[in-house]
Amino acid sequence: MARIVMKFGxxxxxxxxxxxRVAQIVKAQADHGDEVAVVxxxxxxxxxxxxxFCREANALYDPAEYDVVVASGEQVTxxxxxxxxxxxxxxxxxxxxxxxxxxxxxAYAKARIGDIDGEALGASMARGEIAVIPGFQGxxxxxxxxxxxxxxxxxxxxxxxxxxxxxxCDIYTDVDGxxxxxxxxxxxxxxxxxxTYEEMLELASVGAKVLQTRSVGLALKENVRVQVLSSFTEExxxxxxxxxxxxxxxxxxxxxxxxxxxLITGIAHDKNEAKVILTRVPDRPGAxxxxxxxxxxxxxxxxxxxxxxxxxxxxxxxxxxCPMADLARCTEILENAREKIGFNRIITDTxxxxxxxxxxxxxxxxxxxxxxxxxxxxxxxxIQAITTSEIKVSVIIDExxxxxAVRVLHTAYGLDAE
Amino acid sequence: MARIVMKFGxxxxxxxxxxxRVAQIVKAQADHGDEVAVVxxxxxxxxxxxxxFCREANALYDPAEYDVVVASGEQVTxxxxxxxxxxxxxxxxxxxxxxxxxxxxxAYAKARIGDIDGEALGASMARGEIAVIPGFQGxxxxxxxxxxxxxxxxxxxxxxxxxxxxxxCDIYTDVDGxxxxxxxxxxxxxxxxxxTYEEMLELASVGAKVLQTRSVGLALKENVRVQVLSSFTEExxxxxxxxxxxxxxxxxxxxxxxxxxxLITGIAHDKNEAKVILTRVPDRPGAxxxxxxxxxxxxxxxxxxxxxxxxxxxxxxxxxxCPMADLARCTEILENAREKIGFNRIITDTxxxxxxxxxxxxxxxxxxxxxxxxxxxxxxxxIQAITTSEIKVSVIIDExxxxxAVRVLHTAYGLDAE
Numbered sequence: 015m016a017r018i019v020m021k022f023g024x025x026x027x028x029x030x031x032x033x034x035r036v037a038q039i040v041k042a043q044a045d046h047g048d049e050v051a052v053v054x055x056x057x058x059x060x061x062x063x064x065x066x067f068c069r070e071a072n073a074l075y076d077p078a079e080y081d082v083v084v085a086s087g088e089q090v091t092x093x094x095x096x097x098x099x100x101x102x103x104x105x106x107x108x109x110x111x112x113x114x115x116x117x118x119x120x121a122y123a124k125a126r127i128g129d130i131d132g133e134a135l136g137a138s139m140a141r142g143e144i145a146v147i148p149g150f151q152g153x154x155x156x157x158x159x160x161x162x163x164x165x166x167x168x169x170x171x172x173x174x175x176x177x178x179x180x181x182x183c184d185i186y187t188d189v190d191g192x193x194x195x196x197x198x199x200x201x202x203x204x205x206x207x208x209x210t211y212e213e214m215l216e217l218a219s220v221g222a223k224v225l226q227t228r229s230v231g232l233a234l235k236e237n238v239r240v241q242v243l244s245s246f247t248e249e250x251x252x253x254x255x256x257x258x259x260x261x262x263x264x265x266x267x268x269x270x271x272x273x274x275x276x277l278i279t280g281i282a283h284d285k286n287e288a289k290v291i292l293t294r295v296p297d298r299p300g301a302x303x304x305x306x307x308x309x310x311x312x313x314x315x316x317x318x319x320x321x322x323x324x325x326x327x328x329x330x331x332x333x334x335x336c337p338m339a340d341l342a343r344c345t346e347i348l349e350n351a352r353e354k355i356g357f358n359r360i361i362t363d364t365x366x367x368x369x370x371x372x373x374x375x376x377x378x379x380x381x382x383x384x385x386x387x388x389x390x391x392x393x394x395x396x397i398q399a400i401t402t403s404e405i406k407v408s409v410i411i412d413e414x415x416x417x418x419a420v421r422v423l424h425t426a427y428g429l430d431a432e
Numbered sequence: 433m434a435r436i437v438m439k440f441g442x443x444x445x446x447x448x449x450x451x452x453r454v455a456q457i458v459k460a461q462a463d464h465g466d467e468v469a470v471v472x473x474x475x476x477x478x479x480x481x482x483x484x485f486c487r488e489a490n491a492l493y494d495p496a497e498y499d500v501v502v503a504s505g506e507q508v509t510x511x512x513x514x515x516x517x518x519x520x521x522x523x524x525x526x527x528x529x530x531x532x533x534x535x536x537x538x539a540y541a542k543a544r545i546g547d548i549d550g551e552a553l554g555a556s557m558a559r560g561e562i563a564v565i566p567g568f569q570g571x572x573x574x575x576x577x578x579x580x581x582x583x584x585x586x587x588x589x590x591x592x593x594x595x596x597x598x599x600x601c602d603i604y605t606d607v608d609g610x611x612x613x614x615x616x617x618x619x620x621x622x623x624x625x626x627x628t629y630e631e632m633l634e635l636a637s638v639g640a641k642v643l644q645t646r647s648v649g650l651a652l653k654e655n656v657r658v659q660v661l662s663s664f665t666e667e668x669x670x671x672x673x674x675x676x677x678x679x680x681x682x683x684x685x686x687x688x689x690x691x692x693x694x695l696i697t698g699i700a701h702d703k704n705e706a707k708v709i710l711t712r713v714p715d716r717p718g719a720x721x722x723x724x725x726x727x728x729x730x731x732x733x734x735x736x737x738x739x740x741x742x743x744x745x746x747x748x749x750x751x752x753x754c755p756m757a758d759l760a761r762c763t764e765i766l767e768n769a770r771e772k773i774g775f776n777r778i779i780t781d782t783x784x785x786x787x788x789x790x791x792x793x794x795x796x797x798x799x800x801x802x803x804x805x806x807x808x809x810x811x812x813x814x815i816q817a818i819t820t821s822e823i824k825v826s827v828i829i830d831e832x833x834x835x836x837a838v839r840v841l842h843t844a845y846g847l848d849a850e
Contacts, residue, residue: 030488064508070448071512072519079518082511082526086504090482093500094489100497101490108500112530113575157531 016181017049017139021149021171024058025188026245027091030098037098039186039245044104044144051135051145051178053171054095056087061164077122081151081161085111088148088167096146106144109135111151111159116173118152118160125152125160127169127232132177139178147174168229176236183238184259185225186245191260192217192224194429195281199420202430206280207273208261216372216406217282230262239263265374277382278373278427283416285367287317288341289398292348294329294358304355305332308347314340317368318401318410332357333399335410338364366398367416370408371423383407389426395419434599435467435557439567439589442476443606444663445509448516455516457604457663462522462562469553469563469596471589472513474505479582495540499569499579503529506566506585514564524562527553529569529577534591536570536578543570543578545587545650550595557596565592586647594654601651601658602677603643608662609678610635610642612847613699617838620848624698625691626679634790634824635700648680657681683792695800696791696845701834703785705735706759707816710766712747712776722773723750726765732758735786736819736828750775751817753828756782784816785834788826789841801825807844813837 020043022036036054044050056064064084068075092108099106114135118125135145149167152160162169168185175183190205192214197203209217211234218227224242233240243259263271295301302321309316320333336344345360376382383400386407390397395418399410411419424430438461440454454472462468473479482502486493510526517524532553536543553563567585570578580587586603593601608623610632615621627635629652636645642660651658661677681689713719720739727734738751754762763778794800801818804825808815813836817828829837842848 030485033489067448067508067512068515071451072515074519075515076518079511079515079526082514082528083508086507089504089507090485090501093497094485096500097486097490097493097497100494101492108497110500110577159528 015047015049017178018043019051019053019171019175019178019180019183021053021167021183021185022055022245023167023187024055024061026186027054027056027095028058030094033091033094033098036186036245037095037102037104040095040099040144041102041104049139049142051139051147051174051180052095053147053149053167053174054088054091055149055167056091060087060090077124078154078158081122081125081159085148085151085159085161088150092146092148096144099144099146104144105142106146107138108146108148109138110148112153112157114147114177116152116170118154118162120154120156120160122154122158122160124163125154127152127162127173130173130177132174132179135174136178162228165226166228168226169232172229172232172236172238172240175238175240176232181239182241183233184241184243185229186243187224188244188246189224189242190244190258191242192262193280195420195424196283199283199417200281200424200430203424204429204431206260208263208268208271209279210265210268210374211262212265212405213279213372213374214262216370216403217280225262233262234264237264239267268374275375276373276428277375277379278371278429279375280372281420281423281427281429282370282372283367283420284370285413285416286338287335287366287368287410288338289333289335289363289366289410290341290344290348291361291363292332292355292357292359293361295332296356297328297330301355302332304351305348306334308351309336309344312343312347314344314347318399318408320399335366335368335399365413366410367413367419368408368410369416369419369423370406371427372406374405376407377404385426386423389422390419393418393422395422433465433467435596436461437469437471437589437593437596437598437601439471439585439601439603440473440663441585441605442473442479444604445472445474445513446476448512451509451512451516454604454663455513455520455522458513458517458562459520459522467557467560469557469565469592469598470513471565471567471585471592472506472509473567473585474509478505478508495542496572496576499540499543499577503566503569503577503579506568510564510566514562517562517564522562523560524564525556526564526566527556528566530571530575532565532595534570534588536572536580538572538574538578540572540576540578542581543572545570545580545591548591548595550592550597553592554596580646583644584646586644587650590647590650590654590656590658593656593658594650599657601656603647603658603660604663605642605660606662606664607642607660608676609660610680611698613838613842614701617701617835618842618848621842622847622849624678626681626686626689627697628683628686628792629680630683630823631697631790631792632680634788634821635698643680651680652682655682657685686792693793694791694846695793695797696789696847697793698790699838699841699845699847700788700790701785701838702788703831703834704756705753705784705786705828706756707751707753707781707784707828708759708762708766709779709781710750710773710775710777711779713750714774715746715748719773720750722769723766724752726769727754727762730761730765732762732765736817736826738817753784753786753817783831784828785831785837786826786828787834787837787841788824789845790824792823794825795822803844804841807840808837811836811840813840
């Protein structure tokens, strides 16, 4: 017997027919003798419908009232799944975010989960009741409904798993696991049996959109074993020891799992970054700070930063990347600070891609970065910028060369399936 | 300054455009300096959509989960109205049923309101915040969502008005008040300035579907002044002393209002009753009880009962009426009890109508019933059954004669507008 938290997304919950399929998967898990909680998203499209109502009602809507409106989508699917499970003969009941409660902070529309009181929930599960929990929602210190931001249901599932000390949190999605790279680009991409939290964070934050980044961070912090697997296979529910998807676990557990390790775990790509160049910035103390302080205040996430010596002495060019969605805001802020910073021109480029090689193995192996540069150079792919972390090397290249670069690196690091 | 609870139904809340119109009416009320709470229904059609989901999910759905699903409709409109009021510059916030809370019993899907803690709500209103409250929903002793049954939002509004000691509860609807009779039948029907709770109960329960009967009963019990008025007029919001609709008040207050009183307040008709005749029932003690006990147990609301002496001595025919919707269940129950009751045949008739004259004035005036009978007899309308209360006389007639009977009585009691 194990205690399992299962999470199903909006595509799986889109309509009563699909909810019945979900209920069958959940029932199969419970029929193994496992204690089960299920976290659900709203029906696909429903949250968009509700968000549009809010925008029509008030372009500058109060996020607290927005949360009242949009949290209703998950309320509906949780009630429907509970009654569908009952129709299949299971004991089941729904638990709203305010009922457990799932405590969050007061940052309405983008709240962060704090404590979850898992006691009543755990007792209910121990009595053999399947707990059905709306994802994405919680309760503020002011006793009002909060939501966690789009995609927050993954985070809800991990938080619930931590609260009830679940043996595993299974995230059912429309892919059957985490791959060495995007299978639409590399046909010989392989499904990974397991990755570490840190690898998953790097893979997720650079474009492998299987799991919400925040949920992986929470799993790391709370040490929750997460599995990504498909809700559309016909295999039926796994027992606690079968892992049909990809496990996301700690470094130590990965060692114990006895899976074959590669130096590099995966290759990620991300076309959603833009490059910004400020030319002829005065080369004096505080100049660079005057660029990035206002951007940080505006919550714009600057990634890579490069400082080149300019043509004239006493001046440099400063290059950095930021999310494409923030580019307009970013240039507006810089224009407003033109006098203070003292640059000449702003040059922007959205036709770039970030390619990353990720793997905990590189902690103990030198040469990963230089292998990457030479593999790309062999195919005449020009590198515009480089950034590295303990388990990742990323480069910026021309967007048109994205697929070529991913394939070259996938082969170079020996990741191609046989 | 007055404290006003306003209630808007599903037609008024159907879409963000209409919600904006509602917000304007509410703002006008607040701009008079009144403290305002608003109770809202779900968007027209939304509750039906959610009920259908439940039926698809589980034909024998758990009413507690049904309540989780269907209560979401009012949650959406209350959040949207709050943010729309904010867009108009008003201070406003939503209060879910579980937040105040509105305590109910545990009869999920048909809960009855118990206590409402009006303290936090009243304090918020006193600070100048418009409180927006989803109708139809409450909180069970088990800390779960309940709903009050279809049309329950009127009852929510009256209950909230009682809890915050409101000066008046304004029910905005698609008619502009209570009329002496259905204006679609009698063009010269007059809008009433005021009726008593008891009259409204009789008018509502016999087919004048302006207000949910239960809400009027609660208003009577809690002595809440209710006004019915239209949300579709262009007159703008009334101040506390202007009564554009119909007031529903106590007998004593009606005296003080100094409105012109008629002997008869209104004529109601109801085509939703069916007549049942059991022939040749043994005329012995306990025989009639054996008919009505099983019907009462099945919650079938029997209205008029008549016992005729049959052709043979020692036998009688028993006639009664019940709601058309319960007729099939009613005959099934009687067939199952045939041996115990000992009747000969069941004859049913759905082509009947109940016509009622209602008025507190008849308490102190004899002759109302005989005037009714002779007015109908003059037009050769045959009376099949009669029932009376302190303030009402009802007769059963052939359904085809409904309109004629209503017009004849409306004129006979001097109710026609000049």
